[in-house]
Amino acid sequence: MREHFRQDWIYRLLAVALAIILWMYVTGEQNPTGEKVVRVPLETENLREGLVVADRPAEVQVRVEGRKAAVANLLSRDVHAYVSLRDAKVGDNLLPVQVEVPEGLNVIHVNPAQVTIKIDKIEQVQLPVQVNLLGTPAGGYRALEPVLKPSQVVVSGSAATLKSIGRVYVEAKIDQASGNFLAQLPVKLADREGRPLQEWLTVSPEVVETFVPVVQDMPSKFLAVRPQLAGEPAKGYAIQRVILQPEVVEVFAPYNHLAALDYINTAPVNIAGATKNVTAETNLEIPAGVQVGSFPRVRVVVEIGKAANPNSTP
Known part of the structure; x- marks a missing residue:
């Protein structure tokens, strides 16, 4: 009886082993594994404010393992390779490369596993x-x-x-x-x-x-810019001076057009009721058939101050 019991257990163990081998074989045939090496851009994370990466490797090689179907469809953008700079200091820092891959894949090897990152102050x-x-x-x-x-x-x-x-x-x-x-x-x-x-x-x-x-390609002429002001300052206030930038512009037009031009106006700048300086950026009023050789906008500063009292004694 003891011998029969011992042989029975041996058969059972052999049956289990054969079942495992058969399962591994069938699984491997239906879902075979494979490997792939991808070149991945190396990123940096967690750098402290006031510091900047001065030099680092552009990429690393990552070898992954997994089911052949998943490996075959793997792209470099699916793999995240990075170095944490949380504790990095100014100068050269030798730090490990960390890699994240999609679920179902395993990282076998990273080349290089450590990289030198140079940190400098901004x-x-x-x-x-x-x-x-x-x-x-x-x-x-x-x-x-x-x-x-x-x-x-x-x-x-x-x-x-x-x-x-x-x-x-x-x-x-x-x-x-x-x-x-x-x-x-x-x-x-x-x-x-x-x-x-x-x-x-x-x-x-x-x-x-x-x-x-x-x-x-037409004749040109430099014209003074003349500001157009709309309205009057508040009572008791007056215009002290007007500052233009630019004060002159180059215009291009046929000779008969140029002969009739002595200046070029800005669009109206409203100063009605003003009690302090008025600053505006406005367009030039460019006559038909005329081209301007500079940016067609002018900065106008109208300085406003207290009006002089005509009854005061000098």
């Missing part, structure tokens, strides 16, 4: 913006000096990266243009070799208003 510089004109105007037209608002931007980043800036610019597409170009354009940064620097720096403002006068 500094700022104010730099002028240049205009890169793309293309040429239509026949019979020409582009004049561009006008930018603002003409300078503040760039923030590490000291070393700021020193490598070779150019701050916008790109204005004026190919075959037969009229003025006006647009809000993104500011771009490049090093001295022309390589982009946008990733390492921040710009304020990120866009600037860009005006490129595109005028016909």
Whole structure:
């Protein structure tokens, strides 16, 4: 009996083992596993205020394992590789790469598993913006000096990266243009070799208003800008002076048009009832057939003060 009982258990164990092997085989055939290596952009997180990443690897390689169907459909954007900079200090920091993958997949290997991240303090510089004109105007037209608002931007980043800036610019597409170009354009940064620097720096403002006068090849003339004021200051107050920016503008027109022009007006600026200075940005009133070679807006400052008392003794 004892021998029979022992043989019975051996058969049972063999049956269980065969069942497990068979299950693993069937499961493997129906849902085979596979591996895949993906190149993933390396991101940084949790950097303290006042610090900036001065240098880091652009990407890492991640080897994942999982069901073949899931692995085959895996894209680099599905994998999140990052380094936490919560405890990073100024200088070089050797830190582990952390990886997150979709459910059902496992990370086998990360290359490199640790990376050196260089941290620097944030500094700022104010730099002028240049205009890169793309293309040429239509026949019979020409582009004049561009006008930018603002003409300078503040760039923030590490000291070393700021020193490598070779150019701050916008790109204005004026190919075959037969009229003025006006647009809000993104500011771009490049090093001295022309390589982009946008990733390492921040710009304020990120866009600037860009005006490129595109005028016909006609005679030109400089005209004084004359302010038009609507209304009168409050009783007891008077206009002290009017400041214009710009005070003169270049206009383009046929000779017979230019001969009749001595000045160019601004649109009316309302000063009715004013008791203090009035500042306005207004348009120019451009006559028909005339083109202006600068931004067609004028800043007008009307200084208002107490009126002199005519009855007072000097």
